[in-house]
Amino acid sequence: MTRVYNFSAGPAALPESVLQQAAAEMLDWRGSGMGVMEMSHRGPQFTQIAAEAERLLRELLQAPANYKLLFMQGGALAENAIVPMNMLRGSASADYIDTGEWSKKSAQEARRYGGVNIAASGAASGYTAIPARDTWQLDPQAAYVHICSNETIGGLEYQYTPDVGEVPLVADMSSSILSRPVDVSKYGLIYGGAQKNIGPAGLTLVIVREDLLGGALPCTPTAFNYQVVADNGSMYNTPPTYAIYIAGLVFHWIQQQGGLAAMEAHNAAKAALLYSALDASSFYSTPVARECRSRMNVVFRLPDERLDAAFLKGAEARGLVQLKGHRVVGGMRASIYNAMPLAGVQALVDWLREFEKTQG
Numbered sequence: 001m002t003r004v005y006n007f008s009a010g011p012a013a014l015p016e017s018v019l020q021q022a023a024a025e026m027l028d029w030r031g032s033g034m035g036v037m038e039m040s041h042r043g044p045q046f047t048q049i050a051a052e053a054e055r056l057l058r059e060l061l062q063a064p065a066n067y068k069l070l071f072m073q074g075g076a077l078a079e080n081a082i083v084p085m086n087m088l089r090g091s092a093s094a095d096y097i098d099t100g101e102w103s104k105k106s107a108q109e110a111r112r113y114g115g116v117n118i119a120a121s122g123a124a125s126g127y128t129a130i131p132a133r134d135t136w137q138l139d140p141q142a143a144y145v146h147i148c149s150n151e152t153i154g155g156l157e158y159q160y161t162p163d164v165g166e167v168p169l170v171a172d173m174s175s176s177i178l179s180r181p182v183d184v185s186k187y188g189l190i191y192g193g194a195q196k197n198i199g200p201a202g203l204t205l206v207i208v209r210e211d212l213l214g215g216a217l218p219c220t221p222t223a224f225n226y227q228v229v230a231d232n233g234s235m236y237n238t239p240p241t242y243a244i245y246i247a248g249l250v251f252h253w254i255q256q257q258g259g260l261a262a263m264e265a266h267n268a269a270k271a272a273l274l275y276s277a278l279d280a281s282s283f284y285s286t287p288v289a290r291e292c293r294s295r296m297n298v299v300f301r302l303p304d305e306r307l308d309a310a311f312l313k314g315a316e317a318r319g320l321v322q323l324k325g326h327r328v329v330g331g332m333r334a335s336i337y338n339a340m341p342l343a344g345v346q347a348l349v350d351w352l353r354e355f356e357k358t359q360g
C-alpha cells in the first residue's frame with residue numbers, strides 16, 4: 001500500500017493510525033459483534049461512543065461548563081442559515097466581517113433571515129489582508145458579530161480573537177478548529193464542518209453559550225433549532241453516527257499528541273517551513289499579507305500559470321496530490337491540517353526547489 005501526501009482542502013487527510021483503528025473495528029466494534037455504522041444511535045455502545053467523543057472535545061477545547069457542544073449535520077453552509085435563525089433573537093441585524101469567499105457566503109445567506117451589516121471588508125485589498133480591528137464599524141445593537149477564523153480559499157487566518165465587547169462573537173472555524181488552542185469563553189458560538197481537521201464530511205460541530213439558546217425564529221426547522229438539539233443531547237434525530245465515531249478517534253489522537261498546544265507547535269513548524277521556502281524564492285509568490293497568513297491553507301503562485309500543469313504533474317508523480325488552488329483564486333494551495341506530517345511538507349519543499357531549478 002502506498003499512501004500519498006494529500007494536500008486537499010477538504011475532505012482532507014486523516015491520521016493514519018485513526019484509519020487503521022477504524023479498519024480494525026469495522027466488522028466488530030470492541031466485542032459488540034457489529035460495526036459502528038450498524039448500531040442504533042440510542043443503543044448502549046453508540047451512547048458510549050458519542051459521550052466519549054463529546055467528553056474528549058470538551059477537554060481539548062477546555063470549553064466552560066456553560067457551553068453546549070452539538071453534533072449536527074448540514075455543514076458550514078447550512079450553519080450560514082441556521083446561525084441567523086437561532087441567533088438573531090429579536091434583533092434587526094447582525095454584523096459580518098468580509099474577509100473572502102466563505103465569509104461572503106455567510107453574509108449572503110444571513111440576508112435571507114435578517115439585516116446584515118458588513119462592518120469591515122477586505123475587498124479593497126483583493127482579500128489579501130484581514131481589515132484591522134480598529135477599522136471595523138460595529139453596531140452595538142447587532143445580534144452578533146460573524147467572522148470566518150480561517151478563509152480556506154484565500155489562505156487568510158486571524159492570529160488573534162477580535163474583541164467585540166458585549167456582542168456575541170460567532171466564528172466559522174471549519175478549517176482551523178483544533179489546530180491551535182482557543183479561548184472558547186470569548187465566543188458566543190463556534191461552528192465548523194468536520195471534514196477539514198476533524199473527520200469525515202457529514203458532521204458539523206457547534207459550540208454555543210447556553211444563554212444564547214431559546215430564541216430561534218419560528219421558521220427554524222426543528223432539527224436545526226439549537227435549543228432542541230441541545231435538549232436532546234444531539235439526538236433529536238439520528239446523528240451522523242459513523243462520523244462522530246471517527247471524530248472521537250481523532251480527538252483521542254490529538255490528545256495523545258499532547259493536545260491543542262502541541263498541535264499548534266506542529267502546525268506552526270510546518271507553516272514556517274513552507275512559507276520560508278516560498279519567501280526564499282523569487283520564483284514563487286504568496287499573495288497574502290504576512291500577519292494574516294493561514295497556517296492551514298498555504299496559497300502560492302508560480303510566475304506563469306502556463307507552468308501550473310507541469311508543476312502539478314511532477315508533484316503527483318512524487319506522491320504530492322491536491323495542490324491545485326481553488327478556481328476563484330487560481331495558483332496553488334497546500335492545505336496542511338493537523339494530520340499532515342512534517343515529512344509531507346518537507347517533501348513539498350523539496351519539490352518546490354527541484355521544480356524551480358528545472359525552470360530557472
Ligand SMILES: *Cc1c(COP(=O)(O)O)cnc(C)c1O
Pocket residue numbers: 010074075076077078102148150151152172173174175193196
Ligand atoms: C469548507 C468550508 C465551508 C463549507 O463547508 P460545507 O461543509 O461544505 O458546508 C465553509 N466555511 C469554511 C471556512 C470552510 O473551510
